Amino acid sequence: MAPLPVSGAPASPNAPVTETQAQAATTAPSAAANTRAEDEARERIASLEREAKALSTAEPHTAALLFHEVGLLWEEPLKNPRNAAVAFQNAYKLAPRYLVNIRAARRLFADVGNWQMVLQLMDAELAATDDARHQAALLFEKGIILQERLSRDEESAACLKQCLERRPTDVVVLTQLESVYAARNDALALVEVYRLIAATVQQPSLRAHYLTAAGLLLEERLKQKEGAAALFREAFALDRSDLQLLAAMKRLAEREGRVDELLAALGAEAAALGAQAAPAYLQIAKVYERNDRKDDALAALLAARQVSPNEPLVLSELAGIYETQGRFEELSDVLLARVGSLNDESELVATNLRLAALYEEVLKRESDAAARYQAIVARIPGHAAALAGLGKLYYRMQDWERLVAVFDAEVAAAEDAKQKAARMYKAAEILEERLGRQEDAISRYNACLQLQPGYLPAQKALTRLYERQGRFAELVAMYEQDLLQTSDRDQLITTLNKMAVVYEDRLGDLDHAIECMKRILDLASDHLPTIRNLARLYERASRFRELLETHDLEASLAGDTKQVLSLLHRNAEILDENLKDRAGAISAYERVLALSPSYLPALKALGRLYAQDGRWEKLVDMYRAESESSASTEQAAALIYKIGELYEQRLNQDNEAIASYNEALMLAPSYFPALRALARIYRAQAAWESLVEVLRAEAANRTDPLERANALYQAAAIWEEQLLRPELAIDTYQEVLRLTPAHAATLRALERLYRRRTT
DSSP states (O other), X not given: OOOOOOSSSOOOTTOHHHHHHHHHHHHSOSOHHHHHHHHHHHHHHHHHHHHHHHHTTTOHHHHHHHHHHHHHHHHTTSOOHHHHHHHHHHHHHHOTTOHHHHHHHHHHHHHHTOHHHHHHHHHHHHHHOOOHHHHHHHHHHHHHHHHHTTOOHHHHHHHHHHHHHTOOOOHHHHHHHHHHHHHHTOHHHHHHHHHHHHHHOOOHHHHHHHHHHHHHIIIIISOOHHHHHHHHHHHHHHOSOOXXXXXXHHHHHHHHTOHHHHHHXXXXXXXXXXXXXXXXXXXXXXXXXXXXXHHHHHHHHHHHHHHOTTOHHHHHHHHHHHHHHTOHHHHHXXXXXXXXXXXXXXXXXXXXXXXXXXXXXXXXXXXXHHHHHHHHHHHSTTOHHHHHHHHHHHHHHTOHHHHHHHHHHHHHHOOSHHHHHHHHHHHHHHHXXXXXXXXXXXXXXXXXXXXXXXXXXXXXXXXXHHHHTTXXXXXXXXXXXXXXXXXOHHHHHHHHHHHHHIIIIISOOHHHHHXXXXXXXXXXXXXXXXXXXXXXXXXXXXXXXXXXXXXXXXXXXXXXXXXXXHHHHHHHHIIIIISOXXXXXXXXXXXXXXXXXXXXXXXXHHHHHHHHHTOHHHHHHHHHHHHHTOSSHHHHHHHHHHHHHIIIIISOOXXXXXXXXXXXXXXXXXXHHHHHHHHHHHHHTTOHHHHHHHHHHHHHHOOXXXXXXXXXXXXXXXXXXXSOOHHHHHHHHHHHHHHOTTOHHHHHHHHHHHHHHHO
């Protein structure tokens, strides 16, 4: 270090006392005590200077100590910084590493604001000490002077960086560095400062605080998530009560998917929050739930409920778990607690409904269920679901009077006339069936009809009561009254239908029932259901001519051809069976076939009538038409066969019969009735070769070997006996033996033929 500079001319080492006395003469107080002290100090200075000079060569360090003491005396009590600086300079020359002397000189120049000199002295002190802690403190102080006194920011930053590189352990220096770097917004340096503070302090919570602060800077400002994670975990190992640290640990654990770490952080948060820990326990429960640890989730929620017994979210989650596990007693307890904490009306109602259903359907505690419904009704008198629930309970409990009261409340609450009528009907039903108050029931049923004319359940009930009491006149009068209360055509029709039912079923008065149907047709002449009912009544009353007219009317309105055919077919049946009008029936069936020539029921019926009248040509035409509509060739073959029979047996036209039988065989080659018929005709006509062909065809279509053999045997016999063709007969007999080698008749025939051949 260069010699310590001193402001003004240097003081003579031989006359320091004189200068001091001169200064003292101008500034010393008048008090005698001060004068004596200054005189003693000067004498002491003179003595020390002489001794120091004497020792400066032999014992420089001792001499430096003496010069340092001289400087202190000049500084205090003599108040002469100039001479003090000279003394400190002399001491420095003799002992450059004498730190006490350097610090005293630095203090002296700092007092007078000579910051350049202060910096030089600091450099000297830095050079004189090997203590890193001391160096760090000096570098920090130097950096602050450069910034605040000399505005040399870059040098200040470099100096502070050197300070930080020496990893100071002085908490005071570190906290001052924290303030500086915070003001400079230097996140990276702050991280290092916080780490150093954490390494320096002893209290675990304080160490954790600074590690957390460093981690937050790394995470949020420097985006170094891995470094931040390490710091957070180190802090968490030290202290688990810092909510900011716990929040960071939760973020970290969620980001990295570390379930156990997340649970540990949440558990620590819950412990730290105490009575406010419900949200933390909720989070713990959700983590357990996601990891399918149902029991642990439940335990967390129970812990949450301990600290916050009425927390809605906790109760809601508990309810979900209890319901999933089928723990309905606990579920009811939770829901009941939740009801007590709810202010929202809609949620209160929903929870009470759920609780009531639980009591009613699962726990079978009907009185508790009723209490929940009543709680809803007390708040919302016309609440539909609650009233419905009460109604169901009272019904199950057979408390009929209260059930009627519930229905009355529903009637009062309902705005729609239909709903009022429905509830009124229920009340009347209870009065009738459970309480036996039939007159009250009738009164309410009539009230239903006033609210909703034509209300079918009430009408049925009144019908039942009137019937039970034999009051049919009142029943019909009720319906007539309904007719007067409405102009709606459909409702009029409905009521007239009901009247017709009473007349028909209760009074057995078909004529009045028919009159009701006619009244409907006066309102709607094309009303098909009424036309059909009228037809039914006419049939019951055996009024067949009117029935025919009604069927004709329905057929004229029907859009479906099948339905028209059915009606016309029914008319034909009535003419045939009921009115015994065969000609009319035939005409009616022909009308049906004019619409649908292939309509099988008409074809069959008409064929029957033609047969009864002996109109065989017409019957042939019917069979022909029916065959063309047959679903299978076998059915068609059977019909063509019948045609052949008609030609053979009724019309005596054998050729036409043969043609028909052959046609049947073309449709169904194995149709044996046709084969037998042809065989019969050919045998009668002695058409032996044709008969042989028929027998061979029969054999070809037989599956049983013996039957085939018998058919061939007959053919062989014809060759032998009728056509006198022994060779062909022998060939055919041999075919028989190939089928049945032991066929006795064939063996005898062959023996006979062979014997003839030899003779």
